[in-house]
Amino acid sequence: MVISRKASADIAEVILAGDAANPPTQGRRERRAAETRLKLFRCALQLFAERGFPNVTVEDITEAADVGKGTFFNYFETKDHVLGVMAEIQIGKVSRAAVVASQGKQSIQAVLHRLVLNLAEEPGRSPGLARAMISSFLASESVRAVIERNMAAGRKIVSEVVAAGQARGEIDPKLSKEKVAIQFMQSMMGTILLWSLRGEPALKSSVEDSFQHFWRSVAISTKKQAT
Numbered sequence: 001m002v003i004s005r006k007a008s009a010d011i012a013e014v015i016l017a018g019d020a021a022n023p024p025t026q027g028r029r030e031r032r033a034a035e036t037r038l039k040l041f042r043c044a045l046q047l048f049a050e051r052g053f054p055n056v057t058v059e060d061i062t063e064a065a066d067v068g069k070g071t072f073f074n075y076f077e078t079k080d081h082v083l084g085v086m087a088e089i090q091i092g093k094v095s096r097a098a099v100v101a102s103q104g105k106q107s108i109q110a111v112l113h114r115l116v117l118n119l120a121e122e123p124g125r126s127p128g129l130a131r132a133m134i135s136s137f138l139a140s141e142s143v144r145a146v147i148e149r150n151m152a153a154g155r156k157i158v159s160e161v162v163a164a165g166q167a168r169g170e171i172d173p174k175l176s177k178e179k180v181a182i183q184f185m186q187s188m189m190g191t192i193l194l195w196s197l198r199g200e201p202a203l204k205s206s207v208e209d210s211f212q213h214f215w216r217s218v219a220i221s222t223k224k225q226a227t
Helices: 006-017 028-051 057-066 080-103 106-119 128-141 143-167 177-198 201-218 222-225
Strands: none
Touching: 028 057, 028 128, 057 128, 080 106, 080 128, 106 143, 106 177, 106 201, 106 222, 128 143, 128 177, 143 177, 177 201
């Protein structure tokens, strides 16, 4: 399995950009370090998808990335923590969706629809990769803490996108924006979990179905908008 150019660009954009609230120093050394971390992550992801998470060692990852074994531990505590980087990527996608929503160039429905497709892109590479991600999140307390922190940040951002939808008359204003954000994320995570067990159809199809059900549950109907 080869990671697409678009996916690699998405990963690079998020990882190299760092935390939006704490912009990174734009020095050559820092940029090289970020690029090395990206390379290790990209190689690990590809190996996990090809061989299965349990069958990949840290040495396999460093050989694929053409770096010394010790270099791996400059960026990740364990193999499990490679998957923790996924949380950084996902929160970056959520943040970009919020920017689009705030600019008012698309409907909130379109913004959230694009968001769920982007969030499904990485785990959708293979059911095995999705299962590896889920099992890592459940088994490792430190990785779980990273995921929890990023998901909390993600829920907050999604709730603001929902608030924008309520202000524009797309989402029922009687609903709690925080609860809608939780429903959004539960729908997404549940879809990935069930798909990882079955593997068919493509994750994108399952996500499309789940999103349509979610949207119908929160949207203001056309009739209500007309009255």
